[in-house]
Amino acid sequence: MNLPADRLRGSLLSLLLVSATPAFAQDGWKAADFKLGNGMEVVVIPDHRAPIVTHMVWYKAGSADEPPGKSGIAHFFEHLMFKATANHPAGEFDSAVAAIGGSDNAFTSYDYTCFHETVPPQALEQMMGFEADRMRNLVLTDETVATERDVIMEERRARVDNDPEALLDEEVDATLWQNQPYRIPVIGWMQEIAALNRNDAKAFYDRYYAPNNAVLVVAGDVTPETVKALAEKTFGKIPRGQDLPPRIRPVEPEQNARRTVTLSDPRVSVPSFSTQWVVPSYHTAKPREAEALNLLAEILGGGTRSRLYQELIVNKGIASSVGAQFQGRMLDDTNFLVYATPNGDTKLPELEAAVAAEIARISRDGVTDEELEAAKNRFVRSMIFARDKQESMATIYGTTLTTGGTLQDVEEWPDRIRKVSAEEVKAVAARYLRQNRSVTGYLLPEQQAGN
Amino acid sequence: MNLPADRLRGSLLSLLLVSATPAFAQDGWKAADFKLGNGMEVVVIPDHRAPIVTHMVWYKAGSADEPPGKSGIAHFFEHLMFKATANHPAGEFDSAVAAIGGSDNAFTSYDYTCFHETVPPQALEQMMGFEADRMRNLVLTDETVATERDVIMEERRARVDNDPEALLDEEVDATLWQNQPYRIPVIGWMQEIAALNRNDAKAFYDRYYAPNNAVLVVAGDVTPETVKALAEKTFGKIPRGQDLPPRIRPVEPEQNARRTVTLSDPRVSVPSFSTQWVVPSYHTAKPREAEALNLLAEILGGGTRSRLYQELIVNKGIASSVGAQFQGRMLDDTNFLVYATPNGDTKLPELEAAVAAEIARISRDGVTDEELEAAKNRFVRSMIFARDKQESMATIYGTTLTTGGTLQDVEEWPDRIRKVSAEEVKAVAARYLRQNRSVTGYLLPEQQAGN
Numbered sequence: 001m002n003l004p005a006d007r008l009r010g011s012l013l014s015l016l017l018v019s020a021t022p023a024f025a026q027d028g029w030k031a032a033d034f035k036l037g038n039g040m041e042v043v044v045i046p047d048h049r050a051p052i053v054t055h056m057v058w059y060k061a062g063s064a065d066e067p068p069g070k071s072g073i074a075h076f077f078e079h080l081m082f083k084a085t086a087n088h089p090a091g092e093f094d095s096a097v098a099a100i101g102g103s104d105n106a107f108t109s110y111d112y113t114c115f116h117e118t119v120p121p122q123a124l125e126q127m128m129g130f131e132a133d134r135m136r137n138l139v140l141t142d143e144t145v146a147t148e149r150d151v152i153m154e155e156r157r158a159r160v161d162n163d164p165e166a167l168l169d170e171e172v173d174a175t176l177w178q179n180q181p182y183r184i185p186v187i188g189w190m191q192e193i194a195a196l197n198r199n200d201a202k203a204f205y206d207r208y209y210a211p212n213n214a215v216l217v218v219a220g221d222v223t224p225e226t227v228k229a230l231a232e233k234t235f236g237k238i239p240r241g242q243d244l245p246p247r248i249r250p251v252e253p254e255q256n257a258r259r260t261v262t263l264s265d266p267r268v269s270v271p272s273f274s275t276q277w278v279v280p281s282y283h284t285a286k287p288r289e290a291e292a293l294n295l296l297a298e299i300l301g302g303g304t305r306s307r308l309y310q311e312l313i314v315n316k317g318i319a320s321s322v323g324a325q326f327q328g329r330m331l332d333d334t335n336f337l338v339y340a341t342p343n344g345d346t347k348l349p350e351l352e353a354a355v356a357a358e359i360a361r362i363s364r365d366g367v368t369d370e371e372l373e374a375a376k377n378r379f380v381r382s383m384i385f386a387r388d389k390q391e392s393m394a395t396i397y398g399t400t401l402t403t404g405g406t407l408q409d410v411e412e413w414p415d416r417i418r419k420v421s422a423e424e425v426k427a428v429a430a431r432y433l434r435q436n437r438s439v440t441g442y443l444l445p446e447q448q449a450g451n
Numbered sequence: 452m453n454l455p456a457d458r459l460r461g462s463l464l465s466l467l468l469v470s471a472t473p474a475f476a477q478d479g480w481k482a483a484d485f486k487l488g489n490g491m492e493v494v495v496i497p498d499h500r501a502p503i504v505t506h507m508v509w510y511k512a513g514s515a516d517e518p519p520g521k522s523g524i525a526h527f528f529e530h531l532m533f534k535a536t537a538n539h540p541a542g543e544f545d546s547a548v549a550a551i552g553g554s555d556n557a558f559t560s561y562d563y564t565c566f567h568e569t570v571p572p573q574a575l576e577q578m579m580g581f582e583a584d585r586m587r588n589l590v591l592t593d594e595t596v597a598t599e600r601d602v603i604m605e606e607r608r609a610r611v612d613n614d615p616e617a618l619l620d621e622e623v624d625a626t627l628w629q630n631q632p633y634r635i636p637v638i639g640w641m642q643e644i645a646a647l648n649r650n651d652a653k654a655f656y657d658r659y660y661a662p663n664n665a666v667l668v669v670a671g672d673v674t675p676e677t678v679k680a681l682a683e684k685t686f687g688k689i690p691r692g693q694d695l696p697p698r699i700r701p702v703e704p705e706q707n708a709r710r711t712v713t714l715s716d717p718r719v720s721v722p723s724f725s726t727q728w729v730v731p732s733y734h735t736a737k738p739r740e741a742e743a744l745n746l747l748a749e750i751l752g753g754g755t756r757s758r759l760y761q762e763l764i765v766n767k768g769i770a771s772s773v774g775a776q777f778q779g780r781m782l783d784d785t786n787f788l789v790y791a792t793p794n795g796d797t798k799l800p801e802l803e804a805a806v807a808a809e810i811a812r813i814s815r816d817g818v819t820d821e822e823l824e825a826a827k828n829r830f831v832r833s834m835i836f837a838r839d840k841q842e843s844m845a846t847i848y849g850t851t852l853t854t855g856g857t858l859q860d861v862e863e864w865p866d867r868i869r870k871v872s873a874e875e876v877k878a879v880a881a882r883y884l885r886q887n888r889s890v891t892g893y894l895l896p897e898q899q900a901g902n
Contacts, residue, residue, distance in 0.1 A: 068519055069701040071630075171629070171708045178625035179522075179640060189630060189704040250520040253640040256714055257622045257892075263708040264887065436715065441708075 031397060032224035033407050036231060038240040039212030043397050043407065044227045045219040047390055053220030054390045055127045056116035057135070058398040060215070061208035063188075064110040064181035064249060064331070072152065072188015073204050075108040076196055079148050080205075081115060082106075085137040093130045110182050111331045112402035118391060121221045128234035135209050136238055145198045153194060156187050164265035165443060172261045172441035176276050179250045180332055210241020215401045219394040247404075249332055252278055255437040264444040270320075271348050274339035275355070275440040279326070279432045281334040283404035290328050291417050292424040293336060293432075297326040298375040299367050299425065300358065301338055305374065307358050308338070318346040318354060329399045336432060348442065359433050366426030379417060482848060483675035484858050487682060489691040490663030494848050494858065495678045496670040498841055504671030505841045506578045507567035508586070509849040511666070512659035514639075515561040515632035515700060515782070523603065523639015524655050526559040527647055530599050531656075532566060533557075536588040544581045561633050562782045563853035569842060572672050579685035586660050587689055596649045604645060607638050615716035616894055623712050623892035627727050630701045631783050661692025666852045670845040698855075700783055703729055706888040715895040721771075722799050725790035726806070726891040730777070730883045732785040734855035741779050742868050743875040744787060744883075748777040749826040750818050750876065751809065752789055756825065758809050759789070769797040769805060780850045787883060799893065810884050817877030830868060 031045045063074045084090040097104045102119035117127045160166040170185045177183030187193075216235065218227045255278065282290040301308040301324025312319035320343040327334045338359070342351045386392045400410050482496045514525045535541040548555045553570035568578045611617040621636045628634030638644075667686065669678045706729065733741040752759040752775025763770035771794040778785045789810070793802045837843045851861050 069699070071701075167707050170704075171706070171710070174629035174704075175626050175710055178622070178634060181519075183629065191702060191704065248520070250522075251642060253621075253625075253642065255622070256618050258713045258715075259622070259626055260711045260713075261708045262710075 031407060031410070034224075034228060036211065036236045038236065038238055040231070040235050040238075041215045041401065042227065042231050043215065043217045043401065044222065044224040045217070045393060045397065046221075046223060047219055047393070048221050051120055051221050052118060052390065053121045053124050053218060053222050054116060054118045054394045055124060055131070056114055056217040056219075056394050056398055057131045058215040058217060058402050059113045059208055060111070060213050060247065060402050061113055061204070062109050062111045063184060063186040065208065065247070066181070066184070066204075069192060070196065070200050070204075071184045072186075072193040073196055073200050074113055075186055075188065076148065076152055076193070077201055077204050077209075078106050078108045078113050078115075079152060080140065080144065080201055081134055081138065083144050083148070084139050085134050086139055087133050087137055088130070093134070096126065096130065108186055110186060112399070114395075114398055116391070116394075124218070124222065124227075125230045125234065128230055132234040132238055135211065135214070135235070138205060138209075140198055140201055140205070142198050145196070145201055149193065149196055152187070153190065156190055156193060160185070160187060161190070164263055164268050168261065168263040168441050168443050171263070172274070172276065172439060175259050175261050176278065176335060176439040177252065178255075179252050181249055182330075182332065182334075207242070207244070211235055211238045212240050213244060215398060217394045217398045217401075219390045219397075247331060252333060258436055259439040260442065261439070262442040262444065264446060266446055268443055268445045270341055271442070271444050272321075272339065272341040273348055273352055273440055273442045274337055275352075275438050276335045276337045277432050277434075277438055278333050279336045279428070281330040281332065281403070282328045282400075282409065283331055284333050288416060288420055288424055289428055290326075291413075291420045292428045293326045294328055294379075294417065295372065295375050295420055296362070296367075296425050296429055297324040297336065298378060299371050300324040300362060300429075302375070302378070305378070307362070307371075308340070308355065311358060312340065312351070312354055313343070316354065317343055318351055319343050322355070329403050329405070331403045348444075352440075356435070359429065362426065363430040363433060366429075367422050369422055372420070372422050372425060376418060376420075380414070482858060482861070485675075485679060487662060487687045489687065489689055491682070491686050491689075492666045492852065493678065493682050494666065494668045494852065495673065495675040496668070496844060496848065497672075497674060498670055498844070499672050502571055502672050503569060503841065504572045504575050504669060504673055505567065505569045505845045506575060506582070507565055507668040507845050507849055508582045509666040509668060509853050510564045510659055511562070511664050511698065511853050512564055512655070513560050513562045514635060514637040516659065516698070517632070517635070517655075520643060521647065521651050521655075522635045523637075523644040524647055524651050525564055526637055526639065527599065527603055527644070528652055528655050528660075529557050529559045529564050529566075530603060531591065531595065531652055532585055532589065534595050534599070535590050536585050537590055538584050538588055539581065544585070547577065547581065559637055561637060563850070565846075565849055567842070567845075575669070575673065575678075576681045576685065579681055583685040583689055586662065586665070586686070589656060589660075591649055591652055591656070593649050596647075596652055600644065600647055603638070604641065607641055607644060611636070611638060612641070615714055615719050619712065619714040619892050619894050622714070623725070623727065623890060626710050626712050627729065627786060627890040628703065629706075630703050632700055633781075633783065633785075658693070658695070662686055662689045663691050664695060666849060668845045668849045668852075670841045670848075698782060703784060709887055710890040711893065712890070713893040713895065715897060717897055719894055719896045721792055722893070722895050723772075723790065723792040724799060724803055724891055724893045725788055726803075726889050727786045727788045728883050728885075728889055729784050730787045730879070732781040732783065732854070733779045733851075733860065734782055735784050739867060739871055739875055740879055741777075742864075742871045743879045744777045745779055745830075745868065746823065746826050746871055747813070747818075747876050747880055748775040748787065749829060750822055751775040751813060751880075753826070753829070756829070758813070758822075759791070759806065762809060763791065763802070763805055764794070767805065768794055769802055770794050773806070780854050780856070782854045799895075803891075807886070810880065813877065814881040814884060817880075818873050820873055823871070823873050823876060827869060827871075831865070 031043050033043045035041055061074060066073050097117055097119065100119055100123050102117055102123065104117040106115040115131060119127055160170065174183045216231060279293055280289055300306060301322060308322040308324065312322050319340045322340040325337045338355055340351050340355050342348060397410055482494050484494045486492055512525060517524050545555065548568055551570055551574050553568055553574065555568040557566045566582060570578055611621065625634045667682060730744055731740055751757055752773060759773040763773050770791045773791040775789045777787050789806055791802050791806050793799060848861055
């Protein structure tokens with residue numbers, strides 16, 4: 001039914017790589033936006049290539065908005081949204097989508113929770129009706145909550161606790177983030193999931209599930225006028241919820257030490273490592289810093305033309321996989337990641353030193369104008385793929401608007417990327433990718449010597 | 452004036468080592484306890500050896516009770532308690548103590564904040580009057596708060612940010628604790644201290660500074676009857692505050708990976724390391740587990756007779772300092788720590804391996820009955836020193852009662868220690884001191900190679 005929270009790191013990454021890709025304004029992909037009387041924001045992206053429409057309701061509430069000790073409640077609540085409402089029994093919404101040949105899903109991340117359907121345009125009003133209904137009319141019983149809690153605990157067991165890589169990811173996150181709530185896994189920690197109850201769910205629902213805390217994104221074969229009329233008829237009927245305070249969360253203290261996390265497990269067959277740094281996000285960065293980090297990730301490790309790929313896989317043959325990622329669309333400071341898996345008999349320390357050497361080289365000598373230009377062009381190419389898919393286009397708007405960004409940020413983003421200089425890329429590498437503020441996770445095949 | 456929060460790790464350690472030492476019941480040190488009508492708990496420990504009395508007011512509020520993003524407010528508030536009240540200008544309380552030749556101080560830790568005076572018995576009522584006054588009548592102005600905030604920021608700069616060892620301690624704590632609030636430094640993180648304001652102070656005061664959230668401990672040349680009469684006249688007049696919910700805080704998830712934190716700094720002259728593990732405290736442990744951890748710390752690294760000292764300093768000559776510590780009196784799970792500094796040309800990895808070998812040996816082969824008996828006897832001897840000092844005796848009661856313990860826990864503690872078996876000491880070593888759940892901090896003299 002729902003994208004499990006623990007897979008969201010993966011799916012989030014791909015979303016964000018996609019979000020390194022807009023530029024709709026120039027050629028007719030211009031979005032319209034307006035607000036309903038109850039404060040609900042609406043974005044419409046007309047796309048008349050095919051008779052389908054993607055309907056997404058985004059809530060500005062994710063795992064980083066959870067109260068202390070209640071980890072997992074955002075994702076838990078996403079599951080509960082598929083239960084009965086005062087007007088519809090559980091399963092009726094899903095059945096209706098299936099009956100018209102549509103698809104639906106939901107996902108939870110650190111800063112947002114999203115519910116979405118892809119259907120023919122004539123079913124849009126029905127989808128809005130269902131979503132508007134469950135925004136406020138969910139029937140939360142102790143029994144429903146207890147049953148779903150068991151489901152989620154089993155989900156956690158299967159996808160995290162039985163997976164050394166997922167376990168290590170969790171511990172690395174909690175070691176990278178020492179104050180920001182991103183240190184807490186989206187799916188939640190087992191002992192806290194186990195204690196979640198109806199009161200926690202009700203409190204989360206009452207606080208965050210309201211039209212003035214939601215963004216409706218509709219992409220597809222519709223006009224803004226139609227969407228507006230339908231939205232007023234459905235979502236527009238819901239009373240405005242309480243005014244929430246600004247989303248100001250604890251932020252990181254300065255990091256002065258290198259940190260490592262090592263997981264040795266007999267289930268691991270090939271060793272690997274990844275190194276992360278705290279860096280600004282699009283929302284927290286100074287102008288063009290986040291864009292420069294996007295280009296740095298692309299040049300350093302964004303695919304087969306990147307430095308790490310060319311040097312470590314093609315030239316030296318010491319890595320079987322390598323890459324760099326920047327998760328830019330986050331409300332608070334985010335992470336920059338490099339990772340590598342050795343090839344053949346190469347030992348992890350040798351591979352790690354080779355990766356460090358590439359990072360040191362880019363921090364010291366910068367990037368060439370040619371590779372910067374090529375990286376910008378690769379972004380533009382990937383944009384073509386992204387906007388070809390209605391759902392990813394809508395997702396770019398949703399993630400941006402729920403992480404402190406604006407429509408203008410989406411639309412001006414390609415221009416801002418084009419303006420980044422080679423000097424700016426070098427500057428963010430030198431400033432942020434320093435060993436004495438890094439966190440490295442090692443995944444090793446077997447128990448090391450020692451007690 | 453106040454014990455700075457960042458020194459509390461040190462002072463707390465010594466307090467807790469002292470708390471490995473009671474047994475008053477057998478020989479006339481029996482404490483009396485009762486409650487005032489407003490819910491304030493009172494403990495009296497008569498000690499008629501000299502005409503002095505130690506008066507301590509303990510609040511069940513420490514840094515681990517702070518709201519998210521408000522780190523440092525507990526310690527900040529401790530400072531503010533020395534400012535003007537509605538009835539006394541700032542400094543009057545201190546001057547009164549000084550005028551009668553007494554001493555006063557205060558300290559903040561994770562689970563409690565304590566204000567105390569040592570004075571002649573005839574000044575006890577006056578002390579109670581002052582403490583009762585500032586429990587509720589503090590005058591908090593924007594100006595007072597702003598001035599004291601500057602003082603605390605300077606304190607943090609001087610004692611933490613300019614001290615590599617203190618910086619490393621902070622990052623290790625935040626790496627050891629990934630969910631419990633003990634990960635947050637008592638003094639607070641700079642960016643959060645800088646944002647604390649009068650509203651934060653007022654909210655903390657109104658919530659926690661009330662008779663029903665305080666424990667009065669009086670040790671010295673007084674009778675329980677006198678203390679009761681005086682307490683009723685002073686503290687007894689304060690209305691009961693709001694009922695606080697149980698102090699249930701987020702707890703740690705299971706740890707599956709070894710973590711390290713490395714700080715390299717030119718100001719460091721000699722390298723050192725320490726390794727920590729999350730272990731149960733007296734409040735969270737199963738019966739006799741915490742006592743066994745106390746004895747394990749004593750046998751492994753509690754002074755010159757310990758295994759680490761004998762093996763690494765005396766026999767091998769590879770360490771210049773070495774030790775083990777268990778901070779048992781905490782409300783939530785706590786830490787067990789070993790540390791070592793190399794001697795001469797010994798390299799850190801060699802020393803670390805030698806320490807690990809001693810831990811592995813005790814986990815595998817256990818301890819002998821002889822060394823267990825000797826460790827228990829050393830505890831009894833150190834008790835004699837502890838109870839000889841009125842303030843440390845009172846402190847044992849205060850820390851116990853503000854970390855979920857009872858008077859009975861204090862009084863039965865020596866018997867419980869005596870009942871620990873060698874098998875139980877081995878069991879806690881084997882269960883908790885495992886490398887794959889350890890966190891090691893390295894303090895290195897200079898920048899390592901690398902970017």
